[in-house]
Amino acid sequence: MRSDTVTKGKQQAPHRSLFNALGLTEEEMNRPLVGIVCSYNEIVPGHMNLDKIANAVKQGVAMAGGTPIMFPAIAVCDGIAMGHIGMKYSLVTRDLIADSTEAMAMAHQFDALVMIPNCDKNVPGLLMAAARINVPTVFVSGGPMLAGHVKGQKRSLSSMFEAVGANAAGTMSDADLCEFENKVCPTCGSCSGMYTANSMNCLTEVLGMGLRGNGTIPAVYSERIRLAKHAGMKVMELLEKNIRPRDIMTKEAILNALTVDMALGCSTNSMLHLPAIAHEVGMDFEIDFANGISEKTPNLCHLAPAGPTYMEDLNEAGGVYAVMAELNKKGLLHTECMTVTGKTVGENIEGVVNKDPEVIRPIDNPYTPTGGLAVLKGNLAPDGSVVKRSAVVDEMLVHEGPARVFDCEEDAIAAIKGGKIVAGDVVVIRYEGPKGGPGMREMLNPTSAIAGMGLGSSVALITDGRFSGASRGASIGHVSPEAAVGGPIALVEEGDLIQIDIPNLSIHLDVSDEELAKRKENWTPREPKVTTGYLARYAAMVTSGNRGAILEVPKAK
Structure with a gap:
């Protein structure tokens, strides 16, 4: 076993003395050591129940003959971090989580791992770590929150x-x-719509790294405790069969995840996280993969905020496997991919039934014949930009309007709430990208302000920051290159006409090439907003092309 490095032989007597200090018995040291990576904390509602999930996992591991040993991973609540400097720290924690988990697992030579994430960045962060470490690993999330009820409606x-x-x-x-x-937030769990946390927990199932129900069983259901016990037992089976993350997270599995992403209408943040996971398994991921897959993948779900259904409804309808079974009716999935069940995707979804065609549309009656996300290109975003097409109202799929330009989120929100933005405008928020923010903040506050002011069906928003899965409307984010490196979004002037054509995957600034070149010559880079601490080091990594640079949107060919 891998753990023999720290438990067997005379040279390891000092190691064993430290295990003795932990209270481990000789019998426990002779069993496989299984790391339980748990992001339990008391500040994130989606993580406040993870101590119970971890205890259930530990029981499952012990029942199957392993020795469970828990260590922590950090997690940020994006909702609490929203709208202030804290949001600059959200996305960058993904790499901190991956790096620190890799360090802990390698330093202590675990034989296998069970990952227990729930909210936005620690799901992809732990998936990245699992790919790097590559010992048998199973994921079990904390589960989604139940929807709130206000005035007779789910919220x-x-x-x-x-x-x-x-x-x-x-x-x-x-x-x-x-x-x-x-x-609106009545229980523990990841927020109840198809936001980033639930998107990534569902896609973990699709990737094959979580058992059925990982993405959809509500956090407060006892079924989630049973799932955690089964995850603990299952990792021991994977260890026996030597099935590892890189056997599961193949190129085909990544493409399956992107396909189901389109059907579910997941968060645009998946277009930051799937490339990062692909990077760890050696796949060259380009964001315009999305358009090719979207062309042939129908959108089957309109979960909040795109529609009136919630994660609990998706769970009752059959969950992620039911969505996959619908897609497989047209052969849209790579069914030969191995999963943590020890079976292939095809074996997992065989016989699965869609129990509610109002929640999961049948494949021959989709919401739209194309997928939930789209990558737009043009002279405003030559390397690409991302929009959650399934959350855009029909009248905004094609839009043309004057640019209202802001160099930070706060200025834009003040203008929106101050009544200075009117129907037809295109709000441009720049210098919020990976380097320019730094940290690439979510723009949920501006989009929510637009919706709250009754402008959701008449005003577009474009940014080199990113959008929350909770955003809706014509919100186009991840514009690349970002303003801080001289991307065209830095050259937009107040009143410039911007043309958005989502069906034709186009985003265009109505300014001549000659004029743009002239503006670029006169453009002056802005001074960094943060000069010390982790954010400054992160911004430097983005600039230098080190590993942190994978947070940037990959170029579209």
Whole structure:
């Protein structure tokens, strides 16, 4: 066993003395050592139940003959970090999580791992770590929150952000805002819509790294505890069969994830995370893969904020496997891929039934014949940009309007709430990219302000930052190259006409090449917003092309 390096032989007597200090018995040291990587904490609602998940996993490992040993991973709550300097730290934690988990697993020579993430960045961070470490690994998340209920309707966190906007616009009373505040997030778990956390937990199932229900069983269900026990037992089976993450997370598995992403209508952040995971397994991922897959993959789900259904509804309809079974009716999946069940994708979804065609549309009756995400290119985004097409209303799929330009999120929000943005405008928020932010903040506050002001079907928003899965409307993010490196978004001037054509995958600034070249000559790089600490080091990594640079959107060919 791998752990023999620290438990067997006379030379390892000092190591064993330290295991003795931990209270481990000789019998435990003779069993496989299974690292339980748990991101439990008391600040993230999606993680407050992970101690219970970890205990269940440990029971499962022990029942199957292993010795479970827990160590932590960090996690940030994007909702609490939203709208202030904390959001600059959210995305960059993904690489911190991957790096620190790699360090812990390698330093202590675990034979196998069970990863217990839940919210936005620690799911992909731990998937990246699993690929690097490459010992038998199973994922089990903490599960989604139940939807809130306000005035007879299901609600979620995005409803809360939009309620703030509506209150600022004078269309919602303070009393109603307070009711929203107290009811939209009623339980522990990852926020109840198809936001980034739930997107990535569902895609973990598709990648083959989580058991059925990993992405959809609600956090408060006892079924989630049973799933955790099974994950602990299953990792011992994988260890016996020597099935490792790189046997599972192949190029074909990544393409399966992108396909199901399109059907589910996942967060645009998946277009940051799937390339990073692909990078770790040696796959050259280009974001315009998305358009080729989207062309042949119908959008089958409109989960909040794109529609009125929630994760609990998807779970009752049959979950991720039911979506995959629908897609497989047209042969859209690589069914030969191995998974942590010890079976192939095809074997896993055989006989799975779609129990609710209102939640998961049948393959021959989709919401749209194309997928939930699209990559737009043009002179404003020569390396590509990303939009959650499934969350854009029909009247905004093609839009043309004057640019209203802001160099940070705060200035844009002030203008929106101050009534300075009107129907037809295109809000441009720049210098919020990986280097320019630094840290690539989410733009949920601006999109929510637009929706709250009643402009969601008439105003577009373009940024070199990124969008939350909770964002809806014509929100185009990840614009690359970003403003901080002289991308065309840095050259947009107030009133420039911007043309958006999502069906034709185009985003165009109506300015001549000659004029853009002239503006580029006169462009002056901005001074860094952060000069010390981790954010400064991260921004330097992006610039130098080191591993942190994979946070940038890959170029579209």
